[in-house]
Amino acid sequence: MVAGIDAGSTAVKLVFFDGQQMGFWQRPTGWSPAEVTLQMLGQALREWNISREDLRHICGTGYGRVNLPFLNTTVTEIACHCRGAACLRPGVELVIDIGGQDAKGIQVGPKGRVLDFVMNDKCAAGTGRFLSVMAHALGLDVSELGTYAGGDAVPPQPINAMCTVFAESEVIGLIHRGVDRKAIVSGLHHSVARRVAAMVARFDGDGPLLFTGGVSRNEAIRLALEKELKRPVEVNEHSPYAGAIGAALIAWEKV
Amino acid sequence: MVAGIDAGSTAVKLVFFDGQQMGFWQRPTGWSPAEVTLQMLGQALREWNISREDLRHICGTGYGRVNLPFLNTTVTEIACHCRGAACLRPGVELVIDIGGQDAKGIQVGPKGRVLDFVMNDKCAAGTGRFLSVMAHALGLDVSELGTYAGGDAVPPQPINAMCTVFAESEVIGLIHRGVDRKAIVSGLHHSVARRVAAMVARFDGDGPLLFTGGVSRNEAIRLALEKELKRPVEVNEHSPYAGAIGAALIAWEKV
Numbered sequence: 001m002v003a004g005i006d007a008g009s010t011a012v013k014l015v016f017f018d019g020q021q022m023g024f025w026q027r028p029t030g031w032s033p034a035e036v037t038l039q040m041l042g043q044a045l046r047e048w049n050i051s052r053e054d055l056r057h058i059c060g061t062g063y064g065r066v067n068l069p070f071l072n073t074t075v076t077e078i079a080c081h082c083r084g085a086a087c088l089r090p091g092v093e094l095v096i097d098i099g100g101q102d103a104k105g106i107q108v109g110p111k112g113r114v115l116d117f118v119m120n121d122k123c124a125a126g127t128g129r130f131l132s133v134m135a136h137a138l139g140l141d142v143s144e145l146g147t148y149a150g151g152d153a154v155p156p157q158p159i160n161a162m163c164t165v166f167a168e169s170e171v172i173g174l175i176h177r178g179v180d181r182k183a184i185v186s187g188l189h190h191s192v193a194r195r196v197a198a199m200v201a202r203f204d205g206d207g208p209l210l211f212t213g214g215v216s217r218n219e220a221i222r223l224a225l226e227k228e229l230k231r232p233v234e235v236n237e238h239s240p241y242a243g244a245i246g247a248a249l250i251a252w253e254k255v
Numbered sequence: 256m257v258a259g260i261d262a263g264s265t266a267v268k269l270v271f272f273d274g275q276q277m278g279f280w281q282r283p284t285g286w287s288p289a290e291v292t293l294q295m296l297g298q299a300l301r302e303w304n305i306s307r308e309d310l311r312h313i314c315g316t317g318y319g320r321v322n323l324p325f326l327n328t329t330v331t332e333i334a335c336h337c338r339g340a341a342c343l344r345p346g347v348e349l350v351i352d353i354g355g356q357d358a359k360g361i362q363v364g365p366k367g368r369v370l371d372f373v374m375n376d377k378c379a380a381g382t383g384r385f386l387s388v389m390a391h392a393l394g395l396d397v398s399e400l401g402t403y404a405g406g407d408a409v410p411p412q413p414i415n416a417m418c419t420v421f422a423e424s425e426v427i428g429l430i431h432r433g434v435d436r437k438a439i440v441s442g443l444h445h446s447v448a449r450r451v452a453a454m455v456a457r458f459d460g461d462g463p464l465l466f467t468g469g470v471s472r473n474e475a476i477r478l479a480l481e482k483e484l485k486r487p488v489e490v491n492e493h494s495p496y497a498g499a500i501g502a503a504l505i506a507w508e509k510v
């Protein structure tokens with residue numbers, strides 16, 4: 001048995017792998033990723049009824065990996081996400097990963113190799129953080145956003161500001177003016193999709209595209225990405241675990 | 256008598272000019288720049304004991320100028336700021352204007368002409384907005400920041416995130432860890448100065464540099480700009496009125 005851990009800015013994801021089956025767990029990162037990860041590891045060991053010694057290798061990735069002293073190896077996020085995405089969607093050619101505080105585009109070549117990538121972890125716009133700031137301004141939970149707008153029934157309200165800070169003021173102004181909140185939410189989804197689409201614009205093509213990361217749970221963003229990119233965007237129920245899956249697969253190779 | 260109005264995102268500035276003397280007023284923009292401007296205009300007319308008909312020309316500039324139906328002419332911000340700065344500091348070669356929601360750099364040539372300029376109004380970092388978000392996180396008023404850090408006594412705490420949203424989280428984390436708030440404020444001033452200095456980097460030279468806009472009231476930012484740019488940075492007590500002064504001078508030419 002091996003484990004892969006993706007210590008992201010918003011959630012820590014854990015994957016167990018025994019060469020055949022995988023198990024999945026995640027928890028909010030909070031202030032202490034190390035503590036959160038250890039608790040989740042304990043829970044996973046109990047659920048699978050194995051002991052700590054049965055874990056022959058733990059591979060970690062993600063922003064918070066430097067804070068986890070019990071890892072056997074660490075691997076970059078790009079390598080893990082690519083590996084995980086190629087496992088979830090064999091033949092994938094482009095991976096779009098939108099996490100809590102960053103967004104990545106990875107062009108995948110034959111045998112699941114990284115051909116090229118782009119990454120934004122400097123600007124909150126086009127990341128999960130943009131959505132959580134806006135959810136707060138609207139008095140909603142970020143997990144509600146995807147279903148709130150209710151598909152294509154309401155045309156999206158254009159959001160002019162690209163910057164998270166300025167867009168937040170714009171949204172507050174729109175609420176004040178009585179603009180339909182569903183239209184605002186739909187406009188915000190398109191804002192994120194437009195920004196991410198611009199980031200990955202140089203990776204054109206029409207091969208399989210997998211959407212991963214925590215934000216891939218938001219179906220409205222997937223649809224907005226399809227509109228912006230004019231190509232099908234797939235998700236997998238385990239898309240949020242792509243990085244941890246990749247880490248677990250790399251751990252498996254080590255033993 | 257003529258008037259110049261600079262309707263900024265944060266404050267509306269009004270300047271009266273009779274060919275010799277100038278009068279200065281300003282008010283927070285709030286939700287209705289037009290109403291705020293009319294009230295301030297009324298106050299100014301009463302203080303100078305003149306009637307509305309005595310104002311032979313009103314020239315407007317700034318982001319909110321489109322909402323002021325009583326203007327006789329409107330002029331771009333760059334032209335007005337350059338004109339106003341050249342009046343406040345004859346021979347000025349570089350103007351750095353940091354306002355509530357934008358920052359500009361204007362290279363000034365002979366006779367106060369605009370040679371070149373750069374502007375950031377897309378990203379809240381490096382603008383007054385960054386400072387007001389941070390003041391809020393620290394429980395301070397933005398007007399207190401400049402004196403709060405108390406000069407060079409406390410070394411600045413480096414702020415790693417450039418993005419306003421990520422820097423706010425970083426600041427909250429630093430407060431949690433008990434880092435000296437004076438050091439944090441000083442670090443934030445340097446963050447703004449670094450970002451603005453990068454923006455105007457291509458305008459090198461060592462001629463007179465005037466710092467204008469609402470943020471020029473913050474003496475700590477002026478000092479931080481001097482450190483980043485390695486050249487003297489001047490301010491004038493009327494620096495926040497540079498745009499409105501330029502508009503008033505242009506109005507004077509029209510009559």
Ligand code: SF4
Pocket residue numbers: 122123124125162163164165166377378379380417418419420421
């Ligand atoms: S544009 Fe806004 S969200 Fe992006 S880096 Fe600037 S402040 Fe942050």
